[in-house]
Amino acid sequence: MFINAGAISLSGNILADSMPTEQFLRNSGALCPFRISGAAPKAAPLHTVSDWNGEGRWLQIARFAFEHDADNALIANLRVREVNGWEPS
Numbered sequence: 001m002f003i004n005a006g007a008i009s010l011s012g013n014i015l016a017d018s019m020p021t022e023q024f025l026r027n028s029g030a031l032c033p034f035r036i037s038g039a040a041p042k043a044a045p046l047h048t049v050s051d052w053n054g055e056g057r058w059l060q061i062a063r064f065a066f067e068h069d070a071d072n073a074l075i076a077n078l079r080v081r082e083v084n085g086w087e088p089s
Helices: 039-051
Strands: 001-005 057-062 064-069 073-084 085-088
Touching: 039 064, 039 073
Parallel strands: none
Antiparallel strands: 001 057, 064 073, 073 085
């Protein structure tokens, strides 16, 4: 799941494996689910770290993990959480 950080309004903790959208997406419109494949799963987080100076590009990404090289605006070791555990992407 990708959510623009500017859409989030959170004043508490979110428990693992929960999705309390009414609590932290108060300012958002309808959620629009979609599937991505091919190069898009790696391209999306790479785009978010390419310019994260507060202009709204940084996304909150669920089920993804990666190492962020802030000095070079790069990501490494991108993984996706699947049913059976973490998978390299």
